Amino acid sequence: MTAYDRIYEIVRQIPPGRVATYGQVAELAGYGGQARLVGYALYRVTEALAVPWHRVVNARGEVSQSPHRYGSDLYQYQLLEQEGVEFDARGRLCLKQYRWSGE
DNA sequence: CTAATGACGTAGA
DNA sequence: ATCTACGCCATTA
Structure with a gap:
């Protein structure tokens, strides 16, 4: 059990159609x-971990970019859109509307 | 044991 | 509202 596993547990609790910020996940994980730790942890997430990493966005409500993720950052947008999350022209979403309250 | 690495948040301008 | 600078810590080789 590592500290990152703790973070993954939190992310797994985010319901579909909802998103959480890195800071929020960090706080819930203790x-x-x-x-940053949340971001670092998500970097190491693999499909086998079954973590809905796409539901984690930064405080601005936009998708953080990473060169080594599965596909491109575009993939994350697609996953969220499939759950009904809408983005504006700048590629940002309304945190007030989609932000997960922490169950 | 040390060194390298890596998806952010906040404050100030 | 946007842009820049800085802090910060677990994991892996």
Whole structure:
């Protein structure tokens, strides 16, 4: 059991059609103020872990980019759109509307 | 044990 | 509202 597994547990609790910010996940996982750890943890997520990593966005409500993820950042947008999340022209979503309250 | 690495958030301008 | 600079810690080789 690593600290990242703790983070994955939190992310797995995010319901479909909802999103959470890195800082929010960090806080729920007991790592308040360490939003970066969440980002670092998600970087190492694999399909086998069954973690809905696409439901985690930054505080601005936009998808963070990473060169080594499965597909491209576009893939994350597609997954979210499939769940009914709408993005504006800037590629951002309304956190007020989609932000997960923490179950 | 040390060094390298990596999806963010906040404050100030 | 946008842009820049800085802090920060677990995991892996």
